Amino acid sequence: MKNVFANRLKQARIMQGFSMEQLCNKMNNIITRQSISKYEIGKMMPDSTTLISLSNALGVSVDYFFRPLTITIENVEFRKKSHLSAKQIDSIKEIVKDKLERYFEIESIFDIRTKFLYSALSILTEEDIYSIVNQIKKDWKLGEDGINNLIEVLEENNIKVIEIDAPSSFDGLSGSVNSESAVIVLNQNLDAESKRFTALHELGHLLLHFDESITEKQKESFCNLFASEMLISREVFINKIGMNRHDISLKELQDIQTQYGISIDTLMYKAKSLNIITPNRYKTYFINKNNKPQFKESVEKSRYKREESSRFERLVFRALASEVISISKASTLLNLSVNEVRNQLNLV
Numbered sequence: 466m467k468n469v470f471a472n473r474l475k476q477a478r479i480m481q482g483f484s485m486e487q488l489c490n491k492m493n494n495i496i497t498r499q500s501i502s503k504y505e506i507g508k509m510m511p512d513s514t515t516l517i518s519l520s521n522a523l524g525v526s527v528d529y530f531f532r533p534l535t536i537t538i539e540n541v542e543f544r545k546k547s548h549l550s551a552k553q554i555d556s557i558k559e560i561v562k563d564k565l566e567r568y569f570e571i572e573s574i575f576d577i578r579t580k581f582l583y584s585a586l587s588i589l590t591e592e593d594i595y596s597i598v599n600q601i602k603k604d605w606k607l608g609e610d611g612i613n614n615l616i617e618v619l620e621e622n623n624i625k626v627i628e629i630d631a632p633s634s635f636d637g638l639s640g641s642v643n644s645e646s647a648v649i650v651l652n653q654n655l656d657a658e659s660k661r662f663t664a665l666h667e668l669g670h671l672l673l674h675f676d677e678s679i680t681e682k683q684k685e686s687f688c689n690l691f692a693s694e695m696l697i698s699r700e701v702f703i704n705k706i707g708m709n710r711h712d713i714s715l716k717e718l719q720d721i722q723t724q725y726g727i728s729i730d731t732l733m734y735k736a737k738s739l740n741i742i743t744p745n746r747y748k749t750y751f752i753n754k755n756n757k758p759q760f761k762e763s764v765e766k767s768r769y770k771r772e773e774s775s776r777f778e779r780l781v782f783r784a785l786a787s788e789v790i791s792i793s794k795a796s797t798l799l800n801l802s803v804n805e806v807r808n809q810l811n812l813v
Contacts, residue, residue: 466510468507469533469534470507470530471505471506472534473532474504474519476534476559476562477519477525478501478505478523479552479556479559480523480560481556482552485498485501485502488519495515495518496511496518526797534566535569535643536566536569536643537643537644538561538642539640541638541640542639542667542670543635543638544637544663544666544667549634549635553634553635557629557638561638561648565625565642565648567800568625568627571780572780574784574789575780575783575784575789577780579623581622581623581671586600586673587675588673588675588676588679589676589678589679594673594690594691595699597691598694598695599698601672602695610724611696611697611724611726612661612696612726615661615664615726616774619649624668624671625642625647625648625649625777626650626774627648627651628651628653629652630653630654631652631653631654633654636652637649637651637663637664637666638650638667639667647671651663651664653773657767657771657772658722658726658727658728658767658769659728661769662693662728662731665691665692666688666692667688668695669692672691690738693734697725697727697732702721702736705717706721706741708740708741710741710742713741713742715729718732722769723768723769726769728765729765733747781799782795782810786810792807
């Protein structure tokens with residue numbers, strides 16, 4: 466019990482991004498840093514009053530501290546736009562572990578086991594990406610009209626999608642869970658197009674096996690190509706835009722963005738990569754974008770409907786409506802108050 470508590474306390478503290486000193490301050494210094502250190506290495510247990518204070522300071526229930534640890538995340542790949550501190554990375558990982566534990570718990574209640582069985586696919590060249598995307602679309606029964614609800618598609622194919630409130634420097638990550646399940650984690654604050662692209666970039670990391678000669682930069686480039694091609698294939702894009710273009714109207718790209726849920730920046734990069742426009746024309750596009758605020762606003766505007774991961778919540782409310790779990794248990798799983806759960810239940 467001491468070891469469980471020690472690990473849970475450290476996990477909760479890291480989730481909040483607190484140092485031991487900051488946790489003491491949050492608790493108005495009713496305990497010392499030395500006490501927290503002793504708790505976290507299993508040398509000492511707090512009394513009931515201190516336990517409640519720790520719970521309040523860290524935003525977790527008292528029960529949380531005594532829940533056995535069941536999740537291991539392996540082969541973690543981060544997609545990030547800028548530098549994340551070690552503290553931020555650790556916090557994100559612990560938040561994800563906590564959410565996954567609750568996800569696996571509700572699945573166990575329904576005796577559901579979701580194994581990700583897709584074999585890693587070897588990549589050496591860009592052409593390998595195109596053939597693999599075609600195979601995945603065939604296996605997952607995806608047409609060429611655009612993926613309507615990408616997150617649902619991922620979850621239907623046994624990939625857990627977790628959304629977290631994270632710093633803007635974080636886009637997403639992917640990894641394997643307990644050596645048999647797969648998870649994609651997304652920043653819930655991303656716009657619709659960025660979220661879809663990031664999700665598919667992370668899917669690339671899960672599915673693609675790169676030759677040892679491939680550099681890290683090339684891996685990222687291949688995963689970007691994978692994401693772009695999953696959203697709209699080169700054949701469909703060329704059919705809509707044509708070849709050897711000097712100028713492309715914003716209206717053309719907006720229509721594709723609205724149908725396929727892909728950003729205009731990504732579409733312009735695709736146009737350059739397929740030699741529809743020249744590298745110089747692509748460079749001019751970014752110069753115009755950066756020099757014309759109104760044009761930049763139009764280009765970066767999100768036009769696709771927002772998608773959110775909902776399978777976990779659906780399972781919890783299904784269990785609650787079926788009286789398999791209590792409102793109190795649902796509250797713990799959803800990390801919401803009992804009143805919030807009751808207000809959302811709305812039995813029909």
